[in-house]
Structures are given as structure tokens and as C-alpha cells.
Amino acid sequence: MTFPLLHPDAFAGKVAFVSGAASGIGASTARMLADLGVRLILADRDGERLAAFAATLSRHDALALEVDVASNASVETAIARGVGHFGRLDFAVNSAGIDLPRCETAQYPAEQWDRIIAVNLTGVFHAVRYQIPKMLACGGGSIVNIASIMGLRAFPGQPAYTAAKHGVIGLTKAAALDHAAHGIRINAVAPGFVETPLLGHLSNEKKKAAASLHPMGRVGRADEITSVILFLLSDAASFVTGACYEADGGYLTK
Template sequence: METAFKNKVAIVTGGSSGIGKATALAFAKKGAKVAVVDWIENNETVNLIKEMGSEAIFIKCDVSKTADVKTMVEKTIAAFGRLDYAFNNAGIEGTRANTFDCTEENWDKTIGINLKGIWLCMKYEIPEILKQGNGAIVNCSSVAGLIGFAGLPAYVASKHGVIGLTKTAALEYATLGIRVNVVCPGVIQTPMIDRLTGKTKEAIEQFKGLEPLGRFGQPEEIANSVVWMCSDEASFVTGHAMAVDGGFVAQ
């Protein structure tokens, strides 16, 4: 285990699977203590972190609910005494439907988790990070935050919103010691992609075809970018939207 983040504490939402799980493990490998957050009880990531000799706790949280997010931060501080980094990653794709057919329920749920959830997380994370004098937050958007994607209006709108929210927070806290950036993953091999493709060969090939590299990205490839953006190696990087993909070609 490395020690670049020794004695540092990170929160990772959506930490039980996919990009969140990979990022929680990546923080731990650098020596950080990690609060793994998800809406369904799952200790697999925590157990893996403990096996590598680092510290972790699991916190159940619905990021769209104020009380849950406030408690998430309080439990992190109670367990580890501080907060230095956050990867606000929890998100859903919502139900596929064109704009006209998108239901108000789907819209509210998707925006609530993907956009309001990130705002709530930062609302309660920022005061604790400020106490340390410096730190970093990375929010998770998507290449769908940079372009349109037919059939997912709420998802695309939420991910565009995450980029604007991130840039605003970056300006507000740049001189106060907190760097705020956003990662925009391309087509990554995660449970979300499995749901979108239905694991059918035709759909899988269609999604792979969106990437010039002709393959899905791996969660670890995103995790490495997130950890780098939190590290001292990225000390001059804030308000940046990092697209991590093979050069997305959808229009």
C-alpha cells in the first residue's frame, strides 16, 4: 500500500460497484481512509479495503435526501475525525424514453439523485474540508454532460447540470483551499452499461462503436483519473471537466 494519502479521509458515493468501487479501492491503495457510501447495504468494498490494510466504513445513504447526506458526513467525521476528499459519484440512468414520453416521476428521481444529490453532498462536505485548510472534490458527470444522447433526457440534463455546478463551486472555493473538478466518463464497463445494453451482443457492439478505441473503458481507468485530480500532482487544476474516454464520437 502506498502512503500518498496517509492520514487523509475520502468519501466515495456510489461506492459499492462500478466506478465508485474502483475509486474507493484506489484511494485506499494510496493510504486514505474511506467512507464507502451507497443506498443499499453492501460491505464488499469495505472488506476489500480492510484486506489491503487500510480503514473503511460503509454508510447507507440516499443522496437525494438532505437528512441522509448530513448524516453521511457526520458519520465520516465521527469515524475518522476529518474529511479531505470526496468523489460524488452516485447516479442513475433513469428510464429510457424520448423527451415527450419521459415521465415527471422519472425526471424528478433522476435529477434528484444525479444533480440535487451532488449539490447536497458538496453542501455538507465543503464545511468539513475547509476545516483542513485544503482538499479536493471530484464530481461525476458523463460524456452525456457534454453532448446529447437520444432517449435519456433527464440523465443528459442532470449530467450537463453537474458540470455547471462544479464550475461554480470551483470558482467559489479556489482561493479557500478546495479544488473542485468533474470527470466525464465515456462508455465504461459497469452495471449501468449492462442495464442499458441488456447485455445483448448487438447493443454491446453498438455502444462499443461509439468509442474510437472500439472497447468499453474500465472502472479503474476512471478511478485513476479521480485520484490524480485529488492529489498534489493536480494542485493547479480546478473547475476542469475531464472527459475520460477514447474520443467519444456520438453527436
């Protein structure tokens, strides 16, 4: 039996939770899911920006919620509210993340470490922890966590981000093992440098330098990462769990 990725019945009528949905990979994923007929629970810390984005979607079956993923209570409330609104949860894409200025480990500010870990790692844990029971109640589901090439390779001046993204991959694998027999698939995607607001602070010179790190000679587009996410969410990946898919223009092959 084959499962075409964009089969009309693969996504239509399903419900997805997407964090970091106001911009970047999260927004790209939310937009494509909306185009496929998925009802959306959209989460982002920037409530105003999220509401503006939600209003642009081709479908209006979207609930936009201001959420701080670093807060256990905020995530629990958002997922409960979203599932209460739509009645189920089939997919989740945990994309919320932040980056802060680089600094060598010995001088790295403790408060900056705490913030990166809280959002980029603990935030994913909070989400997965509350998503899984809701999916179990519906007979199964699929979760995709957004990691990074820095979850597989260290980068100078980024001890917290590197540690957090390594942790996301480890968490993904552990959770996948825990629930592989329960109809829940949990995978990760490790993007290379992608043209999103996280790169917005870089000068043109630094962006060119980042592009040169990829054998393809460019950074990625958010929609290119979304395509991998959709594959992992879909039944086309029905025998895939605990995996980390690299979408990095060849970065990690060097």
C-alpha cells in the same frame, strides 16, 4: 516542485468520502484509495452490497454507510458521522448515479425525471454542500464529481440523464469559483461508456454498438476512470479547479 501522483505521502493517512462506492467507478476508486492508505467513508444506497465490498478492501479503515444521496438529511448525517469518526475530510468523490429506461422527451415520465435529477444532480449538490465546510475546517481539500459525456453532448431518449450531467458540470464550475481561494479544488470527470453495472441491462449487441461509438473501439474500464480521478484528487493537479476532464476513448472528439 513536482508532485508524483502516487508519492507515498500524497494519500496515506488522508480521509476520503466516496459515494456510489458499492460498485462501478465508485468501488474502483475506493479500492485504489484504500491501497494508497486512505481512510474511507463509503456511501451507497445498497447497504448490504456496500458492507460486502468494504470487507474486501486491503485496509480496514473504512466506514460503510447506507446513504440515499437524494435525501439532504441522509447525506448530511453520513458526512457528519464519517468526519466525526475519522476527524477530518481531505477528498471526496461523488460517484453515485442511476440510469432509467430511455424515452423521448414528450413521453418522458415526470416521476422518472424527478428521480434522475434527484440522484444524479441534486445528490451531488447535497454532497458538495456538506463536504466543503468539513474540508475548510482542515485547511482545504479536493472534490471530484462524476459527470458523463452526456454532460457535454446530448443523447436521444435521455433528457433527464443528459440534463443532470450537464448540471453536474455547471455545479462543479460554480462551486470551484466560489472556493478557489479557500484551498478547495473541485473538478469533474466525464467518462464515456464504461463497463459497470449501469451497462448491465444492455444486450451484447447493444454493448458492441456502444463500443463502436468510441474511436478506440471499446468501452472503458472503471480503473481507467479511477486513474483520472486520482490525478485530480492529488497535488499533481494543484493548479486545476473547475475543470471537466474527458475520459471517453475519443468519443467527444468526433
